[in-house]
Amino acid sequence: MTKTESFTSRWGLLIAALGMAVGTGNIWRFPRIVANNGGGAFLIPWMIFLFLWAIPLLIVEMAMGRHTRKGVIGAFGRLMGRQATWMGAFVGWCTMAITFYYSVVAGWCVKYLIAAATGELSGVEGMAYWDGFQATVWQPLFFHFVAMAACALILYRGVVAGIERASKVLIPALFVLLMVAAVRALTLPAAEGAAGPMAGLEFLFNPNWSDLLNYEIWLQALTQSAWSTGAGWGLMVTYAVYSHKKDDIVGTAMTIGLGNNSASMLAALAIIPTVFAVLPLAEAQSVLRDSGPASTGLSFIWVPTLFGEIPGGQFFMTLFFLALVVAAFSSMIAMLELGVRIFMDFGMTRRRAVTSVAGGSAVLGIPSAINLSVFANQDAVWGIGLMVSGLFFAIAVGKFGVARFREELIEPANNDIPVGRWFDFAIKVLVPLQFTVLIVWWLYQAATSGEAWWNPFGVFTLGTCLFQWGVVLLIFYLANNRMAAATLGDEPAAG
């Protein structure tokens, strides 16, 4: 039996995990979500949920991966018993289904980086350029394949020479790029009639306390916190397989969470003051809220237009899209590795597993690359599916025994920060409660949206989510025993 590769150190694991967490969602999604949800007031629930949802789930994932030494399917099978491998398969599928279209976004970033660097984006009207790019069809497809191939090449090299080495370059580079962009944004001169970059700071950091009574802000904060940190995706399970026996779990999970949110804040400081430096107040607020087709608004429609109007615009636009490419690649590597680890657990070599996962993902991403409605549908279905994934992790720990999980799987590690009984409360009560509130709210919204909510072929309907989740869950439930045998062999259940 071949030995599993390991990161060279705790530092290697940490930097790879930061790469996993910090993705396009920090740069592309976060500034828009803040703007749409009250600016400063949003930051309070967003930080609360970092500690109540994301960090406890990251701790669970790390402990599961390190204890079971299996990818997400085998990890559920080993922890809960062979009959539960289907739950791990659902978690893995959710993340892989996101990977299919995430590669399309990474491809857009590559295309825009090249266009910014060559001056093709300078002085263009953002929406017209976007429409022209999408209308070619072959270009989104081509760049989707480029992004997939680039990540596959890194993964071929393995955990240390591939993932760890790439992360050690990409993550520091990303933070430096974001810092430079933020400093530039804050020192921009105000254009004629514009509010100026300091108005962006006022917008971002002046909370209207009454906004905290709006339940939607809390729900959006939970959603952003859950999706942006990668908690509940199974990605940390995968990376923890390559960790050392005594590596700190609690400190690593907290560093990932705080590092991810720090990157989001840097991205907001790079974008929001730029918008206010170029546009008058009301227009700036409206631009920040414009989600555009398939939520592309701020990054792919407005950034080319706005950066065209600032001094040194081409240089800083290139910097911005370089940061987006780096963030996209560092996360996509982790997402593909989740599939690779599962296939390696089934007995494949790394090279075959990478070829199968990257090749399959490239093919399954084609519909999203050529049709934005498919893209938006997949984004909604599997993005929301991650809530179910998070719940599955809480159920897995609940079945194993929350206190036993903490005492046997977390506390023996060299934790710089001790995990207290708060962890038991978070996993037993808070995570299921947050899931219930969020899912009930979403069901209510979906069922009262006016669209034919039951339609299984709608773009954003409740019916399409339930239909696609149902099909996937049924297939994995029926294939449970075969997956358990392929991943776990004849070993007995749990613990």
Add this chain to the structure above:
Amino acid sequence: MQATTVIFMVLVLGVLWGGFAALLACSMRAERRRSSGAAGSPNAGGNGD
């Protein structure tokens, strides 16, 4: 800028960036301790399995 904005900004960025920097420094120190101190440490290289 209003005083509330400044105070709130310092609080948010202090928790996020300060916390992140402190944790990074802590993990770097631990890493250095481990690599300099323990040839027989369970974490000194090798395989995790």
